[in-house]
Amino acid sequence: MKKYLFVRIINILITLYIIATATFFLMKQLPGSPFDEERLSNLSEEQRIEFYAKYGLDKPLSEQYVLYLKNLVQGDLGDSFYFKGQGVSELIAGRIGPSALLGFQAVLLGFTLGIVLGIIAAFKHNTMWDFSTMLVAVLGVSVPNFVFAALLQYYVGLKLGILPVAFWESYSSSIMPSLALSLIVIALIARFTRNEMLEVLQQDYMLTARAKGLSQFKVIYKHAIRNALIPVITILGPIVVSLLTGSLVIENIFGVPGIGSLFVDSIKVNDYTTIMGLTLFYSAFFVLTMLVIDLLYGVIDPRIRISGAKE
Amino acid sequence: MEKLLELKNLHVSFRTYAGKVQAVRGVNLFLKKGETLAIVGESGSGKSVTSKTIMKLLPGHSAKIDDGEILFEGKNLVHYSEKEMQKVRGSEISMIFQDPMTALNPTMTIGNQIIESLMAHQKIDKKQAAFKAVELLKLVGIPNAEARIMQYPHQFSGGMRQRVVIAIALACNPKVLIADEPTTALDVTIQAQILDLMKDIQKKMKTSIIIITHDLGVVANIADRVAVMYAGKIVETGTVEEVFYNPQHPYTWGLLGSMPNMETREELIAIPGTPPDLLNPPKGDAFAERNEFALKVDYLREPPMFKLSETHYAATWLLHGKAPKVEKPAVRSRKRLAVTRPNLQAVAEKPQVKQSLVEIKNLKKYFSSGKNEVLKAVDDISFTIYKGETLGLVGESGCGKSTTGRTLMRLYDATDGEVLFQGEKVHGKKSPAELKEFNRKVQMIFQDPYASLNPRKTVADIIAEGIDIHGLAASKEERREKVYELLETVGLNKDHANRYPHEFSGGQRQRIGIARALAVEPEFIIADEPISALDVSIQAQVVNLMKKLQKERGLTYLFIAHDLSMVKHISDRVGVMYLGSMVELASSDELYDEPLHPYTQALLSAVPVPDPAREKSRERIILEGDLPSPSSPPSGCRFRTRCPHATELCASSVPKWREAKPNHWVACHLF
Numbered sequence: 001m002k003k004y005l006f007v008r009i010i011n012i013l014i015t016l017y018i019i020a021t022a023t024f025f026l027m028k029q030l031p032g033s034p035f036d037e038e039r040l041s042n043l044s045e046e047q048r049i050e051f052y053a054k055y056g057l058d059k060p061l062s063e064q065y066v067l068y069l070k071n072l073v074q075g076d077l078g079d080s081f082y083f084k085g086q087g088v089s090e091l092i093a094g095r096i097g098p099s100a101l102l103g104f105q106a107v108l109l110g111f112t113l114g115i116v117l118g119i120i121a122a123f124k125h126n127t128m129w130d131f132s133t134m135l136v137a138v139l140g141v142s143v144p145n146f147v148f149a150a151l152l153q154y155y156v157g158l159k160l161g162i163l164p165v166a167f168w169e170s171y172s173s174s175i176m177p178s179l180a181l182s183l184i185v186i187a188l189i190a191r192f193t194r195n196e197m198l199e200v201l202q203q204d205y206m207l208t209a210r211a212k213g214l215s216q217f218k219v220i221y222k223h224a225i226r227n228a229l230i231p232v233i234t235i236l237g238p239i240v241v242s243l244l245t246g247s248l249v250i251e252n253i254f255g256v257p258g259i260g261s262l263f264v265d266s267i268k269v270n271d272y273t274t275i276m277g278l279t280l281f282y283s284a285f286f287v288l289t290m291l292v293i294d295l296l297y298g299v300i301d302p303r304i305r306i307s308g309a310k311e
Numbered sequence: 312m313e314k315l316l317e318l319k320n321l322h323v324s325f326r327t328y329a330g331k332v333q334a335v336r337g338v339n340l341f342l343k344k345g346e347t348l349a350i351v352g353e354s355g356s357g358k359s360v361t362s363k364t365i366m367k368l369l370p371g372h373s374a375k376i377d378d379g380e381i382l383f384e385g386k387n388l389v390h391y392s393e394k395e396m397q398k399v400r401g402s403e404i405s406m407i408f409q410d411p412m413t414a415l416n417p418t419m420t421i422g423n424q425i426i427e428s429l430m431a432h433q434k435i436d437k438k439q440a441a442f443k444a445v446e447l448l449k450l451v452g453i454p455n456a457e458a459r460i461m462q463y464p465h466q467f468s469g470g471m472r473q474r475v476v477i478a479i480a481l482a483c484n485p486k487v488l489i490a491d492e493p494t495t496a497l498d499v500t501i502q503a504q505i506l507d508l509m510k511d512i513q514k515k516m517k518t519s520i521i522i523i524t525h526d527l528g529v530v531a532n533i534a535d536r537v538a539v540m541y542a543g544k545i546v547e548t549g550t551v552e553e554v555f556y557n558p559q560h561p562y563t564w565g566l567l568g569s570m571p572n573m574e575t576r577e578e579l580i581a582i583p584g585t586p587p588d589l590l591n592p593p594k595g596d597a598f599a600e601r602n603e604f605a606l607k608v609d610y611l612r613e614p615p616m617f618k619l620s621e622t623h624y625a626a627t628w629l630l631h632g633k634a635p636k637v638e639k640p641a642v643r644s645r646k647r648l649a650v651t652r653p654n655l656q657a658v659a660e661k662p663q664v665k666q667s668l669v670e671i672k673n674l675k676k677y678f679s680s681g682k683n684e685v686l687k688a689v690d691d692i693s694f695t696i697y698k699g700e701t702l703g704l705v706g707e708s709g710c711g712k713s714t715t716g717r718t719l720m721r722l723y724d725a726t727d728g729e730v731l732f733q734g735e736k737v738h739g740k741k742s743p744a745e746l747k748e749f750n751r752k753v754q755m756i757f758q759d760p761y762a763s764l765n766p767r768k769t770v771a772d773i774i775a776e777g778i779d780i781h782g783l784a785a786s787k788e789e790r791r792e793k794v795y796e797l798l799e800t801v802g803l804n805k806d807h808a809n810r811y812p813h814e815f816s817g818g819q820r821q822r823i824g825i826a827r828a829l830a831v832e833p834e835f836i837i838a839d840e841p842i843s844a845l846d847v848s849i850q851a852q853v854v855n856l857m858k859k860l861q862k863e864r865g866l867t868y869l870f871i872a873h874d875l876s877m878v879k880h881i882s883d884r885v886g887v888m889y890l891g892s893m894v895e896l897a898s899s900d901e902l903y904d905e906p907l908h909p910y911t912q913a914l915l916s917a918v919p920v921p922d923p924a925r926e927k928s929r930e931r932i933i934l935e936g937d938l939p940s941p942s943s944p945p946s947g948c949r950f951r952t953r954c955p956h957a958t959e960l961c962a963s964s965v966p967k968w969r970e971a972k973p974n975h976w977v978a979c980h981l982f
Contacts, residue, residue, distance in 0.1 A: 207406075212401040214401075214428075223419075224420050303417060
């Protein structure tokens, strides 16, 4: 197990190194620079050179790269070019709160509702329950979340006026963006749970459980649900990704000061260090999530636990 | 004796998209205290449905008990609610299922699965339940029960899992145990262990057992009474002796005749055709269509149960006073197997000049399974297959018989050693033309007739694929003619050419598979368990067909199977494999009459034969334990860990593969 973890962490570090390198060079390939913006257009040539020197942009690319890596190893993502005097790490730390709240709420709501809907659909297979759940699931996957977000804003925010439309002040501001984000989670989880559940209900061990004389509730709770949920964990990864990308748009629509909107803003102004920092942050978050999922898998499924231990 | 359980005129149907399938059509049965009743029949006969109906375990939304009574100790279970049934299940009536690999919840320790059953019916706390669970595991013969109770199902072998399933079923000491094909998914030596266990438990706990099976050998071994089911009805019932030695229903005749025993030499008596469609069950006797003795009245009216003795009943019009007397086929001779008599005649009959077709020399096939782990699927085997013969290859699952077949065909590369086909190396580099020629000459018939035919192709295209690849037909007309001819050869007809595989039954599909193999005019056919997925009566049809084709076309077969009696029946010589090595090879008569290797002896003794008197009197060699893992086989002789004769020599050195008697090869230190 320890060895497994060690190998996985090494793999993660290699992955992150490759991503860091790739983003660094891609960024340098982009046309324009952080000082192209209008408010800086009246910079004199000397001032410009001074700026370049200040941020180390005058050095050869290889040197910049080495410096960047050096800082990275020490946990320093560099200073933002745009937000004066702020380190990228601080910037992310300051913005992560709202994003984390949204993500957490969306996952929680998505999983709970998705699993419940999936189980109901499986048990009421081929009834109105099943059909309507699956309709929701199909809509959830096919309707882009910004469309759903706009609908929420219009009906809940404007017409009913019960929730703030697009500003961030209190907890209530997080409800609509979380809802908008969770739609795809609900849809994916409901569909997946339903299919797994239908599969599990066909298994022989369900018959064994019933033949023992267990109550209906126990049969479902102890034998069906756990087995059906094991594969559901596998789609946690893709869901996390969809939440990350989803949050870019959703945060902008609802005016949430999270890292999604930070990302979009920094791209608009060629803020190299922030873009690189955020890319790395997203990547690290993603690979770590995958690691946690794999470990979780071992906890919940004894078959994998054992073979993992052997390694 | 008192009737513990009785079914009266039970009708069960399923609602499907196509219509109402009448799976059980008026079954009358009873089970007395302490006896074992076997329900025999082919797939679709309704035997499983009947057993699940007793427990009311059928899917509620599609299955329906249309009529009849299920009387358990005088109470009618048909009217029981789901809640009331939950009290009966597990505590009064228990059930064990066919496949132990899937019958246990993979995410729960086996201890918890037993405890759960105990706590559902008895007022005991978890500690007491855990203590009882250990006792139960000991009862069903699981060594080291205290430690193993914490383990998960995947840490047990198939045979051990079936013991766990039995332990769960016995947890609350039920009065009736229903076993639905409890040994079908197991190897013969493990099957023998489980059957012994069931008999043992019945003696100790006085449980009444209903065993559902298609294997008449198992019936002869374990049952007191038999009910033969066909198309949702009981067609004959009686004590085992009555049904086996004095069968009255033509279907029972067919069933007994289509199963070879160790002595059968003549062609098997196959039952023609396939069972009827229960969407529209035929009027009259459902078996009439396949019955060569059918009378006119069979097509019009259902025969009643004719009483032959206090216990023996059969439903056929042949027993009516006015029916013509028919000579029933000699389905059984009661002569005992002469175990020690050398079969001189058979030796003399052998063809004198033998031309070798395939030579296998020190063949090895290893698979890497994970890091630094090598699975030695086939480890150093040598033998020769002669032109025109059928060589049978038997062994338990995991012994490497299928790997051998596939390696011979070049589907796998050999790790070491060589295979010569007609004197030329099979493995290694070959030009495309050589490869094509080799592929034409060697063909394969697969085990699963459902998975081995492409569902999106018509039968004609499936059969003709080889013809197209090898350019064996000059024109479209010739191709069509060839397909028609092949279909007729395998007993299908022209009209079948444009249909798709799903329109055929298992037996018919296997015929299509054979036609496909024959299409390219091969010389050597590897048949990998070609009949194990088929019903007994259909097995006989396919085996007879294969024998006939061999005679007509001079084919050479490698027949891989685990069913020893069928292998004996079809093969000229038989090789026995154990854990990747060949332990014995001899002519089939000699091997069965005078097995040398202790494993062969145990294997033969484990096969139940459809003869109750012999089954109940003979001494069995029951092998202890399970098959060791092929990735870390025992040192020296691989069989030594289960061998009753093992000595120190067996642990230290590998026995040589040598000719102990003329044409009788064995790898054992005893010889």
